[in-house]
Amino acid sequence: MESASRLDQNGEPTLQDFPYIIEWREDRCTRCGRCTAVCPQQAIEPAVFAQRIVLSESSTPVPTTVRRVMHGIRQVRDVERYCTGCGMCSLVCPNMAIAPHYNPRNKFLFYKNSGGSPYKRGGRRNDPSPSTLDRLKFTRISMLTDPALDAGRHEFYIRTLLGRILPPDRLPLKVGDDNRLVVGDGAFIPPVREIFPIRIGSMSIGALSPTMWEGLAMGVTYLNEVEGIPVVMCSGEGGLPPRLLRSRFIKYFIPQIASGYFGWDEIIHTLPDMVEDPCAIEIKYGQGAKPGDGGLLMAYKVLKLIAEIRGVPMYVDLASPPTHQTKYSIEEAVAKMIQSMSMAWGFRVPVYPKISGTKTARAVLNNLARNPYASALCIDGEDGGTGAAYNVSMDKMGHPIASNIRDCYLDLVRQGKQNELPLIAAGGIGKTGNLAANAAALIMLGASAVDIGRYILQAAGGCLGDEYNRCNLCNTGKCPRGITTQNPRLYRRLDPDKVAERVVEVFKSAEIELKKIFAPMGRSTQLPIGMSDGLSVSDRAIADRLQIDYAC
Amino acid sequence: MCRLSAITSSSYFSPMENILALETMKEGHDGSGMGMVLKDLGGPFKDLKDYPILSGSCTDRGLDMLDDYMQAADFQVKYSWEPKIRPIPGIEPRDHYFARAYQYPEAYQERDQAEKEDLLLETRLKLRSMGERDQSLFVFSFYPDCLTLKEVGDPLQLADFFGLDNSCLEARIILAQGRQNTNYAICLYACHPFFIQGYSTMTNGENTAFVPIREYLTSRGLPGYTGYNSDSEAFTHILHFIHRQLRYPLVYYKDVITPLKDEEIPGRKDAEALGLLKKSLRPLCIDGPNVVVGFVPDGTVFMVHDSKKLRPGIVGGSEGKYALMSEMCGLDRAIPQRDRSADIFPMRYDMVMVTPNAQEVRVWNQLHG
Structure with missing residues (x-):
């Protein structure tokens, strides 16, 4: 006893x-x-x-x-x-x-607050219930009245545009002597890239292990060079390897600048040696998983490679503050940083901000709509993932992406600018594995493209995390798959070639699935951006909020 | 799938020719409506070319409303035409069908053409909205030298109903469509062809990109881009936007609604402009199975297909008279005496244009520009 x-x-x-x-x-x-x-x-x-x-x-x-x-x-x-x-x-x-x-x-x-330290983790919102995106169905089937397109036989254009698109009345076009349109001199034509509508969102070298990042980068390059699928990938904050910066493959990458400016010393110094322009520049103001929160790369993750790329000493905590410290307001920050970044590449590279999903997204959007150099707006919804955040930020902060992107799109429609400023949706795409369906739904709500992060880690790297708080150890450097760690004993578990292979498989199959969605709806020659009549949902409140059909 | 029948000629002809051509293509229309737009009018309108003609149908109440409004707006009736209606079982007659030539209001007589056209558009939209709720007044077009007839029914029966076989009505260009209504409730305003400020088109097929196109057009700030009881009305407005508002040559209509693939663009002399155009007008790309037949104010009549050529179409004839039809049987009926070997079956890159007065037919190939 x-x-x-x-x-x-x-x-x-x-x-x-x-x-x-x-x-x-x-x-x-x-x-x-x-x-x-x-x-x-x-x-x-x-x-x-x-x-x-x-x-x-x-x-x-x-x-x-x-x-x-x-x-x-x-x-x-x-x-x-x-x-x-x-x-x-x-x-x-x-x-x-x-x-x-x-x-x-x-x-x-x-219990998880010992020492007065709140629970911190990686991953994304612990909410396994079906997301709004998963509830949207594609119900406008053109087969009922007309021959449906054949996803296997017909040509499909599954591409989107990233960059500021001039409206026709501002195009410097005139009718030439031979009754053909010619481009006049002197007008500024913003750079526009044609890309695959699903991108790999911002995940840094540092947050990701060298093997994971290398695998993603190789997969993206293979997709572009061999498969002809122009998938692009954002660097996340923390720069890019100098060899990549100097290579012709940099055109498939989007360097991100965030509040810590990590990696930009290297990028700026490499600029004169760059043989190609990057796809675009992303300025990070917020992140859907942890709105209002900065980033922190723990000291034990700052190994030699990371320290070199980021231009910092080894083994020091690298904090990115929640705000851009050198600017007074987001309006000013957006305007000045877009201008500076555009100028750095001679206005040849699209520059756009990324913000976290918020009720105030439309205010940022309207600001951008008036800025001739703003190339897009990326909105990261509450289901976005992260390498490290407070649990309360991840679970309780942020805005769902569906209504956020819809509101912004309809705002652009009201201004007649829906084709001028592309919206990029992120946060929870493919959360339950329905990558193409979620992407297509967001496109029909008004997004020009979508970003994925967690999905590709799960599909290509075998990330174990889920919305039941499984694993989610990204912040500890102890990722058992070797995806989000700088510990060689762990990241050697991951073969970058196999990661690259999976990346290619994921995007090839996503393209086929997108065709399978668009073909019966009679859409093939343009991405059905804003084709909201194609969507229905069995929840009246969601239907009303998104201004789509209710079907049951 | 609806059937299309367009004829353009250097001499005046009766709309019965279009109707009889439609009759041969009857398996493609089901009596859910027939519309026709006549341009370059003969008969009683031959000497009234400068006077805008208001076409529509109405109840007695609608007629009073129309008269009151037009009087208040200082439009004076110059000439009024009403068909002699013959009762036909199954066709419910409205009280009045009319085509009235008006004199411009005093204040507008010296204004330039664009201002006059804006006034006509504004007046048509106002009249439409006045009669829309109780369906007492339908107005289809208000423009010089153009006349529109629309009613629910079979084309041949409607011709009988309107007495077109004995009518003095004739024109040099006539578009007519027999409807096969599959998507929406039967509505007179959904009846092709559609008309705006001298531009008219008719279509068969389904506009699968309708909502983004409508949102784009309605956000251009032009009051005429409204209605859309049929998704195909968007095709007329795209034509108007490209040709009238942006002042691009007509062939660019094809480049906008079915843009070339990126790898095809460098083959064109205007590649640089085309690349910009494709991006800028991306929302106006049509995607469904469609053939569009229409005319522009100078009298050019054209036929153009979707980018996969999923709908039939044929153009044939000889100098002085050409027909643009959905099917060969329609063409045979309209112009039996022609060199059939010269018939044109437009393919996906083609835009077939018959010049004003039906002088010649040109096939413009989008790949080569």
Whole structure:
């Protein structure tokens, strides 16, 4: 019998308070130790158990009690070493003897603030309910009255434009002597890129491991050079490898500048040696996963390569403040930074801001609509992912992307500028795996393109995270897949060639799926931007809010 | 799929020719409506070319409303034509069908053509909105030397109904369409051809890009881009926007509604302009299966297809008379005496244009410009 004082646990959590509970089978376990070695959290450890067994060894029952010592696996009840449910233990187990199980009745958030430090994690909003995007259906099927297009046979144009597009009355066109239109002299024609409408959104070298980033970059390059699918990728804040900056492949990349300006010293110094212009420049003002929050690359992630690219010493915390410190207001920041960045590349490169989804997005939009150098607006909704943020920011801050992008598009329509300033939607696209369908839905709501981040990490790198708070260890540098870590022992788990292969597979299949959506709707020669009559939803409130049909 | 019948000639002809051509293509229309626009009018309108003609139909109440409004706006009736209606079972007659030539208001008589045209458009839209709620007044066009007739019914029966076989009505260009209404409720305003400020087109097929096109057009700030009871009305407005508002040559209509692929553009002499145009007018790209037949104010009549040529179309005839039809049987009926070997079956890159007075037919190839 334990003493009474031992029952006073001072609020120590029970296993049932944890988000994931390890189920371990003694009968299958060979005690090889692989699971305890691989666990990124050290949430399980070898343990010694005292066992009382009733045995009978004679031909007739003669029960005797035997006490023996048994070796096994125990789940730790230290909240800092909680089981994240990543499942690496089950992945390495040769005998299927161990697996974590989600505990929906967990009280994790009641405990995860020890030392007065709120819960921080990577990943995205822990909300597994169907998103608005997943509820949208494509219901305008032209087959009913007309021959539908054949996704396999007809030509399709699954491309979009990134850049400021001049309205026809501002095009410097005149009718020449031979009754043909000619371009007059002197007018500024903003740069416009033709790209695939699904882009890889901003994830930095630093947030991502070298192998993951390299894999993505190789995949994107292959898609452009070999497959002819002009997929582009944003660098995230933190610059680009100097070799890439000087290569002709830089045209497939979008360097991002954010409030820490990391990496830009290198970029500016490389400018004279660049043989191609980058696809565009993204100025980050906000991020859907953590609106109003800055970024932080932890010191232990700042290894040699990162330090060189970012132009900082090794092993120091790299904080990007929530705001651009050198500007008074976003209006001013947007105007000045767009101007500066445009000028740096001789006005040959589209420059656009990225903001987090917000009710005030239209204010930024209207500001941009009047700025002749603004090339687009990227809005990152609340379901966007991140490498590190406070849990409260991720779960509770931000705006859903669907109505945000719709409001902005309809605002542009009211001004007649819907074709002048492309809207790029991000945040939760492909959250449940429906990449092409989510992308197509946003396009029909008015987006010119969409960004993906978490989806490609999951599809190409095997990221374990989900909306049940599985894994989500990106901020700790202990990513068990090697995707968001700078620890060579971890990132060597990831083969960049295989990542690249998966990137190519993902985009090729997304293109086919987009055709399969657009073909029955009779759309093939232009992306159906704003074709809202193609969409329906079985929720009246969503239908009214998005100004689309209600269907049930 | 509706059937289209357009004839252009150097001499005046009766709209019965279009109707009989439509009759041969009857398997493509189902009595859900017939519309026709006549341009370059003969008969009683031959000497009234400078006077705008208001075409429509109305109830007695609508007629009073019309008269009151036009009087207040200082439009004086110069000549009024009404068909002699013959009762036909199944066709519900309205009280009045009219085509009235008006004298411009005193204040506008010295104004330039553009201002006059804006006045005519504004007046038509006002009249339309006055009669729209109780359907007491329909107005289809208000423009010099153009007349429109529309009614729900079979084209041949409607010709009988309007007495077109004995009518003095004739013109040098006539567009007519027999409808096969598949998408929406039958509505007189959804009946092709559509008309705006001297431009008219008719279409068959489905405008799958209708909503983005409508949003683009209605956000141009031009009051005439309204209606859209039929998704195909957008095609007329695109033509008007390209040719009248932006003043681009007619062939660029084809370049806007079915732009070349990027790799095809460098083959054109105007490649640079074309690249800009394609991006700038991207929302006006049509995507559905369509053939568009129409005319512009100078009397050029054209036929153009969607970028995959998913609808039939044929153009044939000889100097002085050409027909642009959905099917060969229609062409055979309209112009039986012609060199059939010279018939044109426009393909996806082609824009077929018959010059004013039906002098010659030209096939403009988009690839080569």
